[in-house]
Amino acid sequence: MSEFDFNEHxxxxxxxxxxxxxxxxxxxxxxxxxxxQEAADNETLPSYDSxxxxxxxxxxxxxxxxxxxxxxxxxxxxxAAVKFDQPQxxxxxxxxxxxxxxxxxxxxxxxxxxxxxxHNITVAEMSKDAIIHVIQAWIEVYRNYFSIPHINYVQIFExxxxxxxxxxxxxxxxxxxxxxxPEEPTKELISMTKYYEQNKSCLxxxxxxxxxxxxxxxxxxxxxxxxxxxxxxxxxxxxxETMIIAKSHVTSLIELDGxxxxxxxxxxxxxxTCRYDNVFKCSFPYSMxxxxxxxxxxxxxxxxxxxxxxYPALLRSSTVKKFLVGYEMLAEPQRDLTxxxxxxxxxxxxxxxxxxxNM
Amino acid sequence: MSEFDFNEHxxxxxxxxxxxxxxxxxxxxxxxxxxxQEAADNETLPSYDSxxxxxxxxxxxxxxxxxxxxxxxxxxxxxAAVKFDQPQxxxxxxxxxxxxxxxxxxxxxxxxxxxxxxHNITVAEMSKDAIIHVIQAWIEVYRNYFSIPHINYVQIFExxxxxxxxxxxxxxxxxxxxxxxPEEPTKELISMTKYYEQNKSCLxxxxxxxxxxxxxxxxxxxxxxxxxxxxxxxxxxxxxETMIIAKSHVTSLIELDGxxxxxxxxxxxxxxTCRYDNVFKCSFPYSMxxxxxxxxxxxxxxxxxxxxxxYPALLRSSTVKKFLVGYEMLAEPQRDLTxxxxxxxxxxxxxxxxxxxNM
Ligand SMILES: O=P(O)(O)O[C@H]1O[C@H](CO)[C@@H](O)[C@H](O)[C@H]1O
Ligand SMILES: O=P(O)(O)O[C@H]1O[C@H](CO)[C@@H](O)[C@H](O)[C@H]1O
Numbered sequence: 150m151s152e153f154d155f156n157e158h159x160x161x162x163x164x165x166x167x168x169x170x171x172x173x174x175x176x177x178x179x180x181x182x183x184x185x186q187e188a189a190d191n192e193t194l195p196s197y198d199s200x201x202x203x204x205x206x207x208x209x210x211x212x213x214x215x216x217x218x219x220x221x222x223x224x225x226x227x228x229a230a231v232k233f234d235q236p237q238x239x240x241x242x243x244x245x246x247x248x249x250x251x252x253x254x255x256x257x258x259x260x261x262x263x264x265x266x267x268h269n270i271t272v273a274e275m276s277k278d279a280i281i282h283v284i285q286a287w288i289e290v291y292r293n294y295f296s297i298p299h300i301n302y303v304q305i306f307e308x309x310x311x312x313x314x315x316x317x318x319x320x321x322x323x324x325x326x327x328x329x330x331p332e333e334p335t336k337e338l339i340s341m342t343k344y345y346e347q348n349k350s351c352l353x354x355x356x357x358x359x360x361x362x363x364x365x366x367x368x369x370x371x372x373x374x375x376x377x378x379x380x381x382x383x384x385x386x387x388x389x390e391t392m393i394i395a396k397s398h399v400t401s402l403i404e405l406d407g408x409x410x411x412x413x414x415x416x417x418x419x420x421x422t423c424r425y426d427n428v429f430k431c432s433f434p435y436s437m438x439x440x441x442x443x444x445x446x447x448x449x450x451x452x453x454x455x456x457x458x459x460y461p462a463l464l465r466s467s468t469v470k471k472f473l474v475g476y477e478m479l480a481e482p483q484r485d486l487t488x489x490x491x492x493x494x495x496x497x498x499x500x501x502x503x504x505x506x507n508m
Numbered sequence: 509m510s511e512f513d514f515n516e517h518x519x520x521x522x523x524x525x526x527x528x529x530x531x532x533x534x535x536x537x538x539x540x541x542x543x544x545q546e547a548a549d550n551e552t553l554p555s556y557d558s559x560x561x562x563x564x565x566x567x568x569x570x571x572x573x574x575x576x577x578x579x580x581x582x583x584x585x586x587x588a589a590v591k592f593d594q595p596q597x598x599x600x601x602x603x604x605x606x607x608x609x610x611x612x613x614x615x616x617x618x619x620x621x622x623x624x625x626x627h628n629i630t631v632a633e634m635s636k637d638a639i640i641h642v643i644q645a646w647i648e649v650y651r652n653y654f655s656i657p658h659i660n661y662v663q664i665f666e667x668x669x670x671x672x673x674x675x676x677x678x679x680x681x682x683x684x685x686x687x688x689x690p691e692e693p694t695k696e697l698i699s700m701t702k703y704y705e706q707n708k709s710c711l712x713x714x715x716x717x718x719x720x721x722x723x724x725x726x727x728x729x730x731x732x733x734x735x736x737x738x739x740x741x742x743x744x745x746x747x748x749e750t751m752i753i754a755k756s757h758v759t760s761l762i763e764l765d766g767x768x769x770x771x772x773x774x775x776x777x778x779x780x781t782c783r784y785d786n787v788f789k790c791s792f793p794y795s796m797x798x799x800x801x802x803x804x805x806x807x808x809x810x811x812x813x814x815x816x817x818x819y820p821a822l823l824r825s826s827t828v829k830k831f832l833v834g835y836e837m838l839a840e841p842q843r844d845l846t847x848x849x850x851x852x853x854x855x856x857x858x859x860x861x862x863x864x865x866n867m
Binding site: 151152153154155157158159160161162163165169170172174177179180181182183184185210228230231232235236237238239245246248249250251252253254255256257302304306307308311312313314315316317323325327329331332333334347348350352355356359363383436437438440458460472474475476478479480481482483 | 510511512514516517518519520521522524528529531533536538539540541542543544569587588589590591594595596597598604605607608609610611612613614615616661663665666667670671672673674675676682684686688690691692693706707709711714715718722742795796797799817819831833834835837838839840841842
């Protein structure tokens with residue numbers, strides 16, 4: 150029989166950050182698709198929408214009025230998933246049955262942050278300078294939580310597109326801050342700690358080294374600059390999943406070293422989001438999030454390394470998404486093309502947004 | 509301040525089967541929904557569709573013709589995610605960099621199983637006797653894999669409804685069999701083993717005891733019979749997630765003790781799927797799967813306990829699903845109503861299917 154070929158044969162890959170596996174079936178894209186088609190997000194929107202609760206000057210659900218903001222604007226979510234204002238949780242007893250009904254109270258705060266006063270723009274079409282404003286606002290909000298009691302973790306994330314459950318196209322992200330350190334960051338903290346103990350080096354520093362310097366042809370690198378690299382991780386689950394990773398060992402946004410790194414982060418965010426939109430010439434739906442050091446009082450110099458995850462939903466076209474359903478929920482995530490194939494597609498995409506091409 | 513109330517205050521609950529947490533924000537259902545609406549699966553379908561590759565007598569993608577089957581029918585997936593026929597995978601070296609690019613080959617087989625020759629029926633509307641045929645076919649296929657080399661795990665699952673990525677409404681499930689034991693069952697095996705070592709009893713036996721006997725009012729029990737119980741687990745992620753659990757310690761389908769348990773399993777599957785359809789008077793989309801002992805050569809008497817998971821997608825109505833997106837992907841699954849509230853809704857639903865009510 151022929152040799153084992155990652156582009157032909159089924160295999161699973163290990164995610165060292167979460168210590169889990171993903172099944173990769175590269176030949177599966179040949180399967181015809183007769184299932185659900187999504188509506189492509191190609192609607193033309195006005196730059197101001199009087200019924201949008203995020204546009205400048207408009208009223209929100211609870212009656213507050215948004216200021217006439219120029220760049221970014223932050224407020225507390227009117228329907229927050231976590232709040233400060235709740236009683237303390239009483240732990241239950243400790244027999245074997247109570248270990249089956251284990252719970253804990255979660256205090257916290259949910260913020261919404263508008264990226265721009267313009268209703269009809271997305272990060273992919275924003276200028277680098279406008280993205281710098283967003284990053285500066287992220288830094289400020291993140292820094293602030295170090296001094297707020299009961300908050301130990303700050304999760305910044307963006308749901309983009311209706312198929313990602315986003316209910317308002319106005320460009321914005323959310324910031325959910327909790328007393329608990331959530332599941333995914335916890336897994337990463339554990340893996341990074343183990344890796345550091347074994348190798349006396351940072352898992353993501355080593356991974357960046359591997360992808361940008363040790364491997365010829367850089368099969369998973371999409372784009373890079375002096376401070377950041379964007380790759381389809383070897384263990385990616387979503388078809389076009391990528392990670393932006395800091396090249397130097399910074400544990401969080403506040404460790405970014407001045408203008409240059411700020412500029413480089415904005416640059417790479419702009420470039421990857423623009424490439425996404427160009428893959429299928431549509432506004433590419435995704436969830437994006439930042440992983441960085443918790444804001445608790447511990448030392449995170451060895452278990453955290455600033456990175457952003459992009460989990461985009463589409464598989465074949467602007468209307469056919471990847472469903473992570475039966476097998477994925479019950480057994481193991483399964484992907485239909487290799488991360489290297491995805492990287493190649495993304496590398497071929499222009500960094501000029503398709504809507505701006507003929508301008 | 510008032511007392512902590514699971515129905516009012518945010519908390520997280522621990523899933524002892526997968527050793528992970530889920531954030532529960534009970535007040536969040538009050539949030540208005542302006543996001544994506546799904547098309548409800550209310551189409552009227554014919555009982556035979558000449559273009560369906562699962563209907564009796566029809567041709568499939570690769571040219572095979574389906575027999576004129578009467579109850580169930582099994583064949584190998586024409587676009588299988590795993591196959592027997594591939595070269596052996598060569599492991600790579602063992603330095604720290606290769607630990608970041610860890611992979612393994614996965615051989616296996618993917619089967620499709622039709623539940624009924626009728627194109628326009630779902631499990632929720634099938635008779636108990638018809639469901640018994642399905643279970644018997646599951647038992648046979650599962651038993652068979654014990655003697656097939658390179659297969660260690662058999663995952664039976666059903667994607668129901670277009671929003672669960674199901675591309676054909678003809679009632680069917682899939683059976684993916686692999687050399688590797690996938691991620692989710694592995695987590696459960698580990699947790700069950702740990703629990704057994706600590707308590708000298710089975711985690712799910714104890715959980716059944718707790719939910720059906722030790723707790724007054726049985727807040728999470730939806731329905732039960734002599735051999736099975738259906739509950740919204742304390743740690744459920746999906747709004748209407750349920751588990752069917754065997755009351756006695758059977759590790760797999762082949763340990764079901766004759767007619768009675770077979771009958772009881774069909775009974776409870778019929779009852780819960782029927783209740784699902786009645787919640788929003790629509791064909792309720794879900795992914796369902798069976799967890800049981802691996803088909804490898806090890807002893808699973810203490811780490812496996814037959815159960816079925818139902819992961820239904822809807823949250824508010826037949827057209828508004830729950831999105832597990834940004835926060836859920838990046839941080840932690842989050843739910844908007846408590847499992848106890850979901851159980852109450854499901855308990856109130858009839859076990860006569862809404863379409864059959866006036867017959
Ligand atoms: O094999 P199907 O039903 O065409 O495909 C469906 O189920 C698979 C297993 O859960 C998923 O990987 C696919 O994304 C989904 O569309
Ligand atoms: O808060 P939003 O944007 O209305 O809600 C969206 O994001 C949340 C966080 O990922 C999810 O829990 C919701 O299901 C989704 O619809």
